Amino acid sequence: MHDEPILKIQRLEKVFGRGCSHCQHEDTRQLEKNFCPYCGTVYACRNISFELFPGEILGIVGESGSGKSTLMQCLYFDETATGGEMFINHEDFKGKNIFALSNQQKRNVRNHILGMVYQNPTKGLKMNFSSIGNIAEKLIAAGNRHVGEMERVGMELLDKVHIPLFRMKEEPKRFSGGMQQRVQIAKALSNYPPILFLDEVTTGLDLSVQASVLDLIKTIQREMGISMIVVSHDLAVIRMLADRTMVMLNGEVIEAGLTDQVLEDPQDAYTQQLVYSLL
């Protein structure tokens, strides 16, 4: 294993609302699940710290509303984290707290270092633009101005995710759900990001398509050595993909460790319940 983590998150917080005298202090706050019963402020992510190593897949599990997706959105800057620090081991940003950078610089990080696959393809794709155009969008954002080259990269990736090339100029709105998801993966991979975020990518896909998408993710990780964070509420997905796993509940990480360890010998009461409720 490598020593230097490629991504390091320290004490990430995401709060929706202003907070009140009852909930502003971390030690004395009395929350009902993840919100304050007095003022309704939602503490979506609380004191989350973790590290991601090169080539590793980190799984995040938890029930809906536990803060998994909010965490991902903060990491991809779709949402602004309320507090905490983010470090990326990259020559341009060494030792800099990424959350403290300007929006323009964050966009730069996002365009060059990160990739994201959303649960809902409508969020990650422009449904009225061609599939090849969608991939080019990410390349254009990363500064590419050469049509021929972008077309070549796009075709290579579409082929990799098994989209027939004769349909590359079609809009994703005319594709099936599984195909849309694969176009999204191709788009996220287009500038070869060292870090990729996958938010519930297989949810809502039928089993055979799920299997092929998972297979694809695993292949990409092996071939390209990309580090990934995979969010899912499906333990089978986590078991298959993730090297290490974090369990989230009510905005907090309640358990973390090697995936096998967490799933075979859960320590926390909630994790035990989660693992044993598996049919």
Place this chain on the structure above:
Amino acid sequence: MTRLHQFAFFDEGSKKEIRRTILKAISIPGYQVPFSSREMPIARGWGTGGLQVTLAIIGQEDVLKVIDQGSDESVNAVNIKKLVEKTTGVTITEKTAEATIIQSRHRIPEQTLTEGQVLVLQVPAPEPLRSVEKSERQTKILHAEEEYSGAWLQLFEQIMKYGQTNTGADHPVYVAGRYVMAPSPIPRFDNHKMNHSEALILLGAGREKKIYAVPPYTDVRSLAFEDYPFTVESFATEACHLCGATDTYLDEIIDADKDKVYYQCNDSHHCLERVNGVIEGKGDISYA
């Protein structure tokens, strides 16, 4: 003599606000400055943005030319001219070189504009990113962060679909290396006239309530990919059937009765001056 209205239609307060907006627009080339677009005696979408700019900057010594699609005599141009003439009494001209203010829709005159002249363009859709991003709030953020993938993506899509960029008009431009701007629906043929233009260019969008500007001698570059350079409309070997010009923007006119297609200069005044021998240009004058 008592006038029935203020000079140039507007009250002084309105003029001041529009002038202040114009100053800000000139200070930040290509940036769309919001202003409180007023109700005008013509409907929005018929050049109220340009008209408001013209009325705010015009003085008694100014000489005004108004064109619509290259013509001095189309309805829109004539109505605007009449309104300004009635409310200011300034001299109206058709001669491009004589005018101090030229208000135009869809064209930049063929004759090169010079220092001291002001070109006012009427703009229907000032936001170059609108077709990829519906929300004004979002496009403002995109401009602020200089995130123009959307504008490039549209051109990329055109190349994918048609093998070339096919923007009929309003091909987006990069102004002073910072803001991407809609040059108003001028043909691509006219885009280069904005680059290092000696004349000040003001663009007014009445319905969208925006004013923006290209100050004289500003870098204006049309967006183009490395392997697909920017090209202008080509008329191949055609020439104007009136003045014989081969270096101007031509209109294709179809005579259904005679089943004939012929070409004619879009800039009517320029064409006339060539026929009269006042100005010279490429191509022979034929009286066919």
